[in-house]
Amino acid sequence: MGESWQVAVDRGVCIGSGMCAAAAPDRFRLDTARQSHPVAPETDADERILAAAEGCPVEAITLTLAGSGAAVFPPEE
Secondary structure: OOOEEEEEEOOOOOOOOOHHHHHOOOOEEEOOOOOEEEOOOEEEOOHHHHHHHHHOOOOOEEEEEOOOOOEEEOOOO
16 A cells, blocks of 8 residues: 655645646646645645646645655655
8 A cells, every 4th residue: 555645735825837737637726816726635645746746836835644744745854
């Protein structure tokens, strides 16, 4: 059984670039205000979701391990 991630978008930081929806169109949507939100707040670990988070120009997307809350992205320093 693989890891599950909690996916969150900080709507106060999101600028609506759409990079996440382009990288993982089945995982992120832009609403009518051009704010991103995850299609499912908890999901199986997926490289496309990680790529979307890494590609966000304002780092509005955070990924944590479901259950433990350990940081996946951005990594803890």
